Amino acid sequence: MPDHSLLTVVVLLAAAVLTVAAARKVRLPPIISYLLMGMLLGPHALALVPDEERMRHLAEFGVVFLMFSIGLEFSLAQFIRMRRLVFGLGSAQVVLTAITFLGVALLIPLSWRTGVVLGGILAMSSTAMVVRALADRLETQSRHGRIAISILLFQDLAVIPLLILIPALAGSPRELPHDLAIAGAKAVLALLLLVVIGRPLVSPWFEWVAARKSNELFMLNLLLVTLGLAWITEAAGLSLALGAFIAGMLLAETAYRYQVEADIASFRDILLGLFFVTIGMMVDVPVLIEYLPWVLLVLVLIFFLKGGLVWIICRVTGFENGVALRSAVVLAQAGEFGFVLISLASQKNLLPPGVLQPVLGAMLLSMLFAPVLVQYNGAIARLLAPGYRNRRQQDLEEVRQQDLREHVIICGYGRVGQSIARVLEDEGVPYLALDLDPTRVRQAQAAGETIFYGDASRRDLLEAAGIGHARAIVITYGNVQETARVLAVAKELRPQIPSVVRAHDDSQMAALEAAGADEVIPEVTEGALMLASQTLLQIGFPLSTVLRRVRRFRQERYSLFRGNFWGGSAPGEDQESPRLYSIALGETAYALGRRLGDLELEKRGVQVAAVRRFGIRGREPSPETRLRRGDVLVLFGSPESLTDSERFVLHGEQEEKDAKGVEAV
Incomplete structure (x- = not known):
């Protein structure tokens, strides 16, 4: 029979380009497009892509590189700093959710092994989707944002024991304690050996490879280490993903972490997309329609049961009602690691078709609804918790009580924003700063500075900050999208307000000017200009020549300097x-x-x-x-x-x- 592998790859690439582009257009995560593409092209629909075992093996490498990336993000210092939230709230959420869904499974009734697997699968939320959505809304440093990220961090770690548990559950029930003990011992031994032996070797080894100054060699070495450690753990009877996680963790503390992360990104995203295509191919649409009531039931359980547990945990640990509700809404969906676990459980025959299809369908639907829930988590919390709304109004009232006139609004109070505030203060110009880092706001307020916690893209907050009678607004964010969002609201409220924004380099100037910025200051360009001028002075150029060059450079880049301010004695004028x-x-x-x-x-x-x-x-x-x-x-x-x-x-x-x-x- 002819080999259709190349045609399969071409079909997958064409479908991926179209579906991912469509997802970008409607602002859906790419993972959704991959899942839907698998459903459409798989054996249960158009059957354009055969459900071949070798394709599944290739897709497993996507999980390997995903776990490698998670290992790269593992920071012991970060976990120590956030240990109360990560190990307190995170462990409570995973354990209670798993136990609750186990109880639901036993009531249906299903076997206890199926219930354990379902509990682990449905305890996961989407790290990639939630973190991205929170970052887009400038909510990663808010209270509900830190709670969500902390729980997600623990979920990522919890995948490791679940990857060990699921194969052990596939064995004989009588041998389960023995299998779990052996698997756990192997995991601990592999971790100790790789850390004890690998940690002293990995940095010198990468240093030796980097000294060869070859990008191809560096990439080959990266693949060797990642796949080699994955093979070692698989040979020990564990999963490929565990070895990849350990490899990432070993490289996280080296000087090559960011280079490695950049090099691995394309492999990870493409292969991970292929993995989610294979997950979508598992969905049998006719069977899904047949089990539609069960799909909706599981979907309701994910939203309300899982979300309700997050709310209870937050309330018990002392968070106010509104913050607990926002955290629950943000985390009430399935996650990419849930699909990793469901794929493994399906291979081990731990999920019968009558369970697999409803759970898959509900997980897909929950992730389709997730961006909307995260987008409107604040509105949902204010609707369900009137007291939280009053607290929000109190925060706005604190800003309104400043009653500033002819002041400057500074959006973002990092190093750049604080430097601007110092200059304004020295010149006697009042200012009001807005920032989303609660620690920074608390410390600056204690020092007597006019700063308040809040998202500057909110209309009500800018109105409370007195944008109607402010002299100017300064936006110091390093992200173009965040800056454009604030500019859009500011110009809508007051079209004529002068606006000065920060950019990374002059490649961002056109986009920010199109968004409404009056002046764009590219920090890299200004730094390069100062370095160049000092270089010219050091090698003997006269000061007048250097100053003339600097002036011409700025005339070409800033609207403030465009046009000709002529000197009085320059020759040729x-x-x-x-x-x-x-x-x-x-x-x-x-x-x-x-x-x-x-x-x-x-x-x-x-x-x-x-x-x-x-x-x-x-x-x-x-x-x-x-x-x-x-x-x-x-x-x-x-x-x-x-x-x-x-x-x-x-x-x-x-x-x-x-x-x-x-x-x-």
């Missing part, structure tokens, strides 16, 4: 050509307190390019703008008209006439 010119308004300036339109500067042959206040440029200022001390007028015109306009702006009509009379004499 046409001294009669129109140019930009800045006029600073001191305490005695004639234009102080007057509206820009009343000055009628257009009649003097100049255009007002901008008005700057406290370093913030207002483009195309309104004629109703009333000028204040310290403002800088940026005018465009010929040298003669600029000189005439400067006299008028600073001294007025009479002194202008006197000055002209003196010139005539």
Whole structure:
């Protein structure tokens, strides 16, 4: 018979491109598209991809690299710092959920081994989906965000003993204690041997490979270590995933962790996608429809029983009702590791078809609903817990009580935001900062700084922060999407507010300007500019040349510097050509307190390019703008008209006439 392997790969790639692109369009996680693709192409639907055993073996490598990535993220210091949440809430959630679903299985009735497997499978939530959604909403540092991430961390660790338990359950019940003891002893022994022997060897070995300065060699070595350790644990009667996890954990503390993580990402994502395709192929749609009432029952149990247990655990440990509800909503879904476990259990014949199909269908549906639940977790909590709504209003009231005027709103109070605050404070400019790190907010408030906890993309919070009468808004986030979200809300509330945002480099400038930013400051570009200018000075270039180069560089990148501010003696310049010119308004300036339109500067042959206040440029200022001390007028015109306009702006009509009379004499 002809080998259709290549055709199978082509069909999978074509379907993956289309389904993942569609998922991105509607903002669904790629995992959903892979699962649906497997359902559509598998043997129970179009049958375009045969359910071959070799394809399953290839897909297992996706799980290997997923566990390797989890091992890379394992940080002993992080676990120690979060031990109360991780080992307290996390262990309680996994154990209680597993026991509860075991009890439900026994009531149906199902065998106790099937109940144990189902309990472990349904105790898992989606780490990738939840963390991504929380990060997009700037909620990873909120209380419910830290609870969810802590529980997810423990779930990831709990997969390891479950991967050992499930094969042991497939054996004889009489031999189960013996099998579990042997498997546990093997796991502990393998872990000790690999850590004791591998830890001293892995860093020097990678250092030797890296010294060869070959990307191909580094990648080959990475695959050798990952798959080699996976083979060792499989040969010991354990799972491939356990060895991969240990390999990642060994590399987590080396200097090569981030390079390894970047190199492995493409392998992991592609092979993991293939794994989820094989999971989708397990779904038998006609059988699923036949068992639809059971699918809906399992779905309800995942949402309400699992979510309810999270709520109870949070309440018992002292968290308020609203925080407990938000944590429950965020975690009330199945997870990718649940599919890993269900695949293993299916191979060991621990789940009969009448159980496998309803559970698979319910897990799929729960993950389809999960993005919506995470998106609206706050609204759901406020609906179910009126007291939590009142607490939120109290937080807003604390911000409103500041009653600031002519202030600057700083979104993000990290190192950049704090530096901006220091400059504003030195200049006597009031500011109000918003940040999502509760520890930072608490410490800064204790030091007397005007900072409050809150998500700056919330309309009500920006209104409470006084955006209607603020001088400017400064956004210091390093993420373009987060910055764009805040800009969209800020410009909707007050379209004319000057906005200054931080970018990583100038490749992000166009996107941020399109989002509404008035000025974009790329930190990498500014750092490179300073390094380049100091280099030119050190190798003997004159200071005037360096300053001219810096000025030209900034003119090309910032709207504030676009246009030509000409010098007075640069060779080759046409001294009669129109140019930009800045006029600073001191305490005695004639234009102080007057509206820009009343000055009628257009009649003097100049255009007002901008008005700057406290370093913030207002483009195309309104004629109703009333000028204040310290403002800088940026005018465009010929040298003669600029000189005439400067006299008028600073001294007025009479002194202008006197000055002209003196010139005539």
